[in-house]
Amino acid sequence: MNSREDMATFMAHHVFAVWDFMSLLKSLQRELTCVDVPWVPRGTEVGRRLINDIVLVEESDELNGGFTSHFELYRAGMAEAAADTTRIDTFLALITEGHDVSSALRVSQVPAPAAEFVRTTFEIISDRPLHCRAAAFAFSREDLIPDMFDQVIKKEGTDRFPLFCDYLARHIEVDGEEHTPMAMQMVADLCGADDARWQGAVETATLALEARSRLWDGIAEAMA
Helix, strand or coil, X not given: CCCHHHHHHHHHHHHHHHHHHHHHHHHHHHHHCCCCCCCCCCCCHHHHHHHHHHHHHHHHEEECCEEXXXXXXXXXXXXXXXXXXXXXXXXXXXXXXXXXXXHHHHHCCCCHXXXXXXXXXXXXXXXXXXXXXXXXXXHHHHCCHHHHHHHHHCCCCHHHCHHHHHHHHHHHHHHHHHHHHHHHHHHHHHHCCCHHHHHHHHHHHHHHHHHHHHHHHHHHHHHC
């Protein structure tokens, strides 16, 4: 990213990965702990603690004297950088109205690389068992993000956008120091000594990483 325009293009695509991260996370929380009424104990004590710690920060982080989700922080960063928010705002409005993800992507004219990435995420959410989704979360999100964002935050000119920098810095901090070890432990606990589970975890993580690579290629092409 060598200009404000490049950053705006990046954010207009990447915001959809920021959004679907929460859906993947919530799909894990739904099975690792109980979110139903009436409540009953569900999952392991350690699993509950791990997932709820991650959700707490991602959905209501403490930052600059207040609380915000990382998605909302990113959306505010887009406004600060004058990035186009029309598609993500339209998409969220459609989801709120009850449209399914596929139709919302189509109607809001989400850029193809971002739309493909979201579809892959939701295929994983709907079709893969818990341990596979946990692997996608751990290896294609939590483990990947700190080094990736560290490269972005070091780019010259990024400091002109303090909200975006806050988002990057917070993820570098919590993912590198806290959430990645938690996510790895979650996968290890779910797979245990079951070779078939580990194989499924590897296959799903690979699928998610390949989708991430295609997203980056698509963003690079859009910035060219």
